[in-house]
Amino acid sequence: MLEPTTPTLGSCFAFARNKLDEADARALCEEAFSVDFSGLIADADAPVTNVQLKRLRDFVRRRSDGEPVAYIVRSKGFWRHEFAVTSDTLIPRPETEALVETVLPFLSSVSRVLDLGTGSGAIGLSIAAETGAHVLLTDLSCTALQVAAENAATLAINVQFRQSNWYDAIDESFDCIVSNPPYVASHDKHLQIGDLPYEPHLALDGGLDGLEALRIVVGEAPDHLRPGGRLMVEHGFDQADAVGTLFCAAGFQRIELLRDLSNHPRVTHGLLT
Ligand SMILES: C[S@@+](CC[C@H](N)C(=O)[O-])C[C@H]1O[C@@H](n2cnc3c(N)ncnc32)[C@H](O)[C@@H]1O
Numbered sequence: 001m002l003e004p005t006t007p008t009l010g011s012c013f014a015f016a017r018n019k020l021d022e023a024d025a026r027a028l029c030e031e032a033f034s035v036d037f038s039g040l041i042a043d044a045d046a047p048v049t050n051v052q053l054k055r056l057r058d059f060v061r062r063r064s065d066g067e068p069v070a071y072i073v074r075s076k077g078f079w080r081h082e083f084a085v086t087s088d089t090l091i092p093r094p095e096t097e098a099l100v101e102t103v104l105p106f107l108s109s110v111s112r113v114l115d116l117g118t119g120s121g122a123i124g125l126s127i128a129a130e131t132g133a134h135v136l137l138t139d140l141s142c143t144a145l146q147v148a149a150e151n152a153a154t155l156a157i158n159v160q161f162r163q164s165n166w167y168d169a170i171d172e173s174f175d176c177i178v179s180n181p182p183y184v185a186s187h188d189k190h191l192q193i194g195d196l197p198y199e200p201h202l203a204l205d206g207g208l209d210g211l212e213a214l215r216i217v218v219g220e221a222p223d224h225l226r227p228g229g230r231l232m233v234e235h236g237f238d239q240a241d242a243v244g245t246l247f248c249a250a251g252f253q254r255i256e257l258l259r260d261l262s263n264h265p266r267v268t269h270g271l272l273t
Contacts, residue, residue: 006047007047007048007053008044008045008046008047008048009029009033009035009039009040009043009044009045009046009048010040010041010044010045012029012032012033012048012052012053012056013025013026013029013040013044015056015060016028016029016056016059016060019060019063019064020060020063020064024063024069025060026040027069027073028056028059028060028063028069028072028073029056030073031059031072031073032052032055032056032059033048033052033056059072059073066197066198067198068091068195068198068199070085070091070195071085071086071087071091071198074086076091076092076120076122078092078094078096078097078120078122078126079097079100079122079126079130080126080129080130081125081126081129081151081155083120083121083122083125083151084120084147084150084151084154085120085147086143086147087198087199087200088141088143088144088146088147088200089119089120089144089147089148089200089203090119090120090180090199090200090203090204091195091199092119092120092122092123094260094261095234095260095261095262095264095266096122096123096180096234098234098258098259098260098261098266098267099123099178099180099232099233099234099266099267100123100126100127100130102232102258102267102269103127103176103178103230103232103269104127104130104131106176106230107127107131107133107175107176108131108132108133109131109132109133110133110134111131111133111134111175111176112133112134112136112172112173112174112175112176113127113128113133113134113135113136113174113175113176113177113178114135114136114138114170114172114174114176114177114178114224115127115135115136115137115138115178115179116138116166116167116177116178116179116181116217117138117139117140117166117179117180117181117182117203117213117217118137118138118139118144118145118148119139119141119144119147119148119180119203120144120147120148120151121137121147121148121149121151121152121159122151123178123180124136124137124148124159124178125137125148125151125152125155125157125159127178128157128158128159129155129157133176134159134160135159135160136159136160136161136162136170136172136174137152137159137160137161137162138161138162138163138164138169138170139163139164140163140164140165140166140202141200141202141203142163144200144203145161145163148161149161166213166216166217166220167216167220167223167224170224172224173224173225173226173229174224174225174226174229175225175226175228175229175230176225176229176230176231176232177217177221177224177225177229177230177231177232178231178232178233179217179232179233179234180233180234181206181213181214181217181233181234182202182203182204182205182206182213183206183210183211183213183214183234183235183236183239184196184204184205184206184210184236185206185207185208185209185210186205186206186207186208186210187208188210191204191205209242210236210239211239211242211243211246214233214235214239214242214243214246215246217231217233218231218233218243218246218247218250218252219246219249219250221250221272222250222251222252222272225272227272227273228271228272228273229271229272230269230270230271230272231247231252231269231270231272232267232268232269233267233268233269234266234267235265235266235267235268237264237265237266239265240257240265240268243268244257244268247268247270251272252270252271252272253270253271253272253273254270254271255268255269255270256268256269256270
């Protein structure tokens with residue numbers, strides 16, 4: 001017989017909400033109790049087990065200590081899919097969806113695409129799912145590539161994987177290269193704020209001026225693009241001029257800059273004629 005004090009979905013949500021903001025409390029309760037938010041509300045009087053309660057308490061403690069929700073629930077929505085994420089992968093950002101949105105009109109099912117620094121695979125897998133293009137996902141991190149492969153299997157998306165230090169292990173040519181490389185300057189105080197201290201340094205640190213990876217990704221792209229090929233990169237909101245200069249120096253034409261949902265300059269792309 002259950003005691004009247006038995007915790008319920010409703011009382012557990014109230015407990016989490018008391019410690020965290022609503023979005024976080026909701027996400028952690030959904031994960032702890034394997035229920036969506038409408039179920040949480042509709043079945044507010046349903047009892048929870050001790051195991052579930054312990055799980056929620058652990059989640060709330062970790063979130064209160066600063067750990068990103070995406071790492072606690074091991075998942076993040078991006079474009080049209082949920083992607084598994086771990087502390088070996090960057091948490092895909094909404095602003096990166098601008099890159100996916102921009103590249104799609106240039107691709108078809110016969111395009112060959114290279115996603116450099118794929119992390120969880122969010123960009124490359126979204127492109128492959130939308131277009132049926134042949135996409136090669138690369139990263140220096142083997143553990144990130146394992147997560148990307150797990151996502152490809154879960155989503156049943158057919159792509160290829162390769163470990164590579166930028167272009168070092170790439171000898172093919174592509175119709176399109178996409179990349180969201182690390183672009184935060186090593187001394188930038190933002191590396192110590194919010195989710196960033198929990199994310200892999202390799203995914204964030206772009207060297208002294210934040211442009212070290214971008215110099216390689218842009219500068220060496222012409223050696224790996226077919227004539228008429230296109231390069232598209234994400235960068236910091238204050239790096240547009242520097243990245244535009246890199247595109248010009250590498251011989252790209254029709255260089256365009258796009259803004260993200262917050263109206264920040266975020267993606268530069270150009271054509272190799
Ligand atoms: C900003 S994260 C982007 C991850 C993913 N593409 C996304 O947008 O969510 C940069 C990625 O570049 C990878 N990376 C860092 N240095 C690299 C290198 N030298 N060669 C290849 N990949 C590298 C990191 O492991 C990380 O996955």
